[in-house]
Amino acid sequence: MSSAKPDISPHPATDGLPPLGIRYEAMELDTILGDDRVLAVFGFGAQAPAAHADPRYLRVNLEPADATAPFEVWRVQGSVHARRDDGIAQSFDGDYAFGAIEVDEAAHGGIENAAAVAYRKLLAAVAASDTPHVLRIWNYLDAINLGAGDDERYRRFCVGRAAGLEQGFVDAYPAATGIGVRDGRRVLQVYWLAARAAGIGFENPRQVSAWRYPRQYGIKAPTFARATRAPTRSVQVYISGTAAIVGHVSHHHDDLEAQIAETLANIDSVLAAAQVAPAERLSAGAVLKVYVRRSEDVAGAHALLRGKLPAHTCLLLLHGDICRGELLVEIDGVQSA
Incomplete structure (x- = not known):
């Protein structure tokens, strides 16, 4: 991974x-789906439609904090x-996929192995398209904290993801989120946003880069950038799942207010x-998803x-489990100018 400062002067x-x-x-x-400019639509929780014939729709099995959530x-x-092709739903407009x-x-x-399969298919799909540059990935898996030590399901997911990537994302990782659902289905859900031009990955000076985490966090470190700046005419930044981690250490155990403050600082x-x-920053141009454990x-x-x-x-609060058991909240989203 290059540490050189990229040129991101305004286009x-x-x-x-x-x-x-x-x-x-x-x-x-x-x-919503009647608009042919809609690239994707996401519903959340059991009250959202389970499926639709249109490949642009996906239900995420995270329950909203309210009885229902907007799309x-x-x-x-x-x-x-x-x-739909080989089990992958895809949509394109030439600029994005x-x-x-x-x-x-x-x-x-x-x-x-499910993670390895998912990521091999992801890489093959984007490589065969006119939008080969992945900007952002979301990963949702059941019972993310189940298991002890290296047998924890999130850590096994990270091992599989690394195996599936192999030579993928050699130059830079995209932004990403990994959150635990509570549906008992044991079905890994991965979705992504890609573009015809590459974005630029950024790290957080307050945090150790995820791929450089020490061995205590698992056999394979998580493989994502803290944010991706999109290759857009105006500023648009995709923020990875972010929590109260400073350096590589979780902070403010069992203190929701302090964890939220630390997360926003990150x-x-x-x-x-x-x-x-x-x-x-975090202005009216921000659209955020907030995952709350309890x-x-x-x-x-x-x-x-x-x-x-x-x-x-814009805020959407969802019930979800965070990759570390001591973390109570995680936030991801996009910041547009």
Whole structure:
């Protein structure tokens, strides 16, 4: 991995991709999918439709903090076409691509091999497309903290992901999230955003890069960048799943307020590294997902975040398990100028 400082001077207006539109929308699913500029739509929890014939729709089995959640909608400027092929749902508009795969762990002997299969298929799919540059990946797996030491399911997932990548992402890792669902299905869900031009990965000066974590965190370190700045005409930064980790150590055990404050400090730090202006960080251009481990913390987390963030920052709170058992909350999202 290169440590050289990249050149990210602003593109001329005629250069770069149009930014991806990302919003939370409380509309009928078929109405949303009726727009041919929609690249992908995500529903959350048991109240969302389980499936749809349109490959652009995916349900994520994370229960929303409220009874129902809005859909997360990705819009592009071009006309979108979609297909399913070899178990992968994909959609494209020429600038961007969405892809999703679900892998049954039982068919592959467990989470480790399921992760390897998922990532081999991901790499093959993007390599065969006109959008070969992965900007962002989301990983959702059941019972993420089950197991002790190196047998913990998240650590086995990391081993499998590394095996599946092999020579993939040699120059730079994309931003990513790994969160635990509680559906008991043992089906690994991986989805991604790719583009026809490469983004730039950034690290957080307050944290050790994930791929450099010491051996105490598992056989294979997690393989992701803390953020990716998209190759867009205006600033757009994809923020990886971020929690109260400083250096490589978790902080503020059992203190929700302090963990949220530390998490927001980490997000501010990585956005600064990506050269996002102070006034734009976690501004009205931010769309955030907040994963909360304990149901009794949801109301407090919502109140704390609303007290710390601008009123127009878009928030979606979901029940989810974090990759380390002592962490109570994780936040990911996108910051647009």
